[in-house]
Amino acid sequence: MRDDLPGRPCSVAAALNLVGEKWALLAVREISFGNKRFDVIARNTGAPRDRLAARLRALESAGVVARRQYSDHPPRYEYELTQAGDELRAVLLALRTWGDKWAVDTPPSVFGHSCGHDLDTAVICRHCGEEVRSDELKVRVLTPGWTRRGPA
Amino acid sequence: MRDDLPGRPCSVAAALNLVGEKWALLAVREISFGNKRFDVIARNTGAPRDRLAARLRALESAGVVARRQYSDHPPRYEYELTQAGDELRAVLLALRTWGDKWAVDTPPSVFGHSCGHDLDTAVICRHCGEEVRSDELKVRVLTPGWTRRGPA
Numbered sequence: 001m002r003d004d005l006p007g008r009p010c011s012v013a014a015a016l017n018l019v020g021e022k023w024a025l026l027a028v029r030e031i032s033f034g035n036k037r038f039d040v041i042a043r044n045t046g047a048p049r050d051r052l053a054a055r056l057r058a059l060e061s062a063g064v065v066a067r068r069q070y071s072d073h074p075p076r077y078e079y080e081l082t083q084a085g086d087e088l089r090a091v092l093l094a095l096r097t098w099g100d101k102w103a104v105d106t107p108p109s110v111f112g113h114s115c116g117h118d119l120d121t122a123v124i125c126r127h128c129g130e131e132v133r134s135d136e137l138k139v140r141v142l143t144p145g146w147t148r149r150g151p152a
Numbered sequence: 153m154r155d156d157l158p159g160r161p162c163s164v165a166a167a168l169n170l171v172g173e174k175w176a177l178l179a180v181r182e183i184s185f186g187n188k189r190f191d192v193i194a195r196n197t198g199a200p201r202d203r204l205a206a207r208l209r210a211l212e213s214a215g216v217v218a219r220r221q222y223s224d225h226p227p228r229y230e231y232e233l234t235q236a237g238d239e240l241r242a243v244l245l246a247l248r249t250w251g252d253k254w255a256v257d258t259p260p261s262v263f264g265h266s267c268g269h270d271l272d273t274a275v276i277c278r279h280c281g282e283e284v285r286s287d288e289l290k291v292r293v294l295t296p297g298w299t300r301r302g303p304a
Contacts, residue, residue, distance in 0.1 A: 006198020009260035012181055012244055013174070013197075015251030022165070022172040029164055033291065045165075046158020063254075084254040089286035090275060092164055094246035099167030102215075102236040107294060108161035114288040115280035123242060126274050128267035134241035136266040139185065142259060 009141070018062045019088060023047040024055045025095070028081065028088050031065060036078035064088065097121060161293070170214045171240060175199040176207045177247070180233065180240050183217060188230035216240065249273060 005013050026045040042049050059065045064085040067077045100107040111119040123132045157165050178197040187193055194201050211217045216237040219229045252259040263271040275284045
């Protein structure tokens, strides 16, 4: 657990500390679409170039993206997702599902699944196979010494 | 679609524009745990009070939380999730899953599912029932006139 995180010990907080900024997640989106070069990432996210450069450096430090040199003269780099970065696709998918419903009037794009249908996802419990309803979950704190107030 | 978003038309970007900030999502986490009062949300998130107050106002404007007065003298309010806010639990769950694996050494807490096991989730396609592998997805742009470069 990162020691510099205030508040409740929580993987959500730790995750947001690494990737919880709009441009960071949108950069991961672009790289996951195969757009690996800075100029394309900047154009397709709309991020200010200086902020995007800072976020990509932070994502590299966090082990979410890797930088690969593809030209010596002049030196040019492209970005790839590490395994950690690749697994952020699930977060982007959850954000996309929520955004399609609550943040736009009409979904600007859809994902097609390999089964031939447009993607419509459900989150299930691997143990019982049932769809997970978030209000059925009970959080249990594992961190010793955690004494803050709250249902956890 | 919000007109003030730069870059690729995308529900992820629109979602992050509403809730894509660490304190916003952590405030939603606390409210989803039943912690509805400002002081408790501030303590359990560790957010600076002024920034938290600003984020809660923005979340109220975005329709993600609703404010309810529970005391007249002095005036005191508590926060509740709207349906849109409640559905952000799926985003928090995806962030938790990722953070447990990539952002902490040891998960500080676990969710217990109503089936009796600790929660271990999979994302499936509702059409074919198969687990979704993000690299099998193809994004298809629906927004007319979209001409930016990229695999979309």
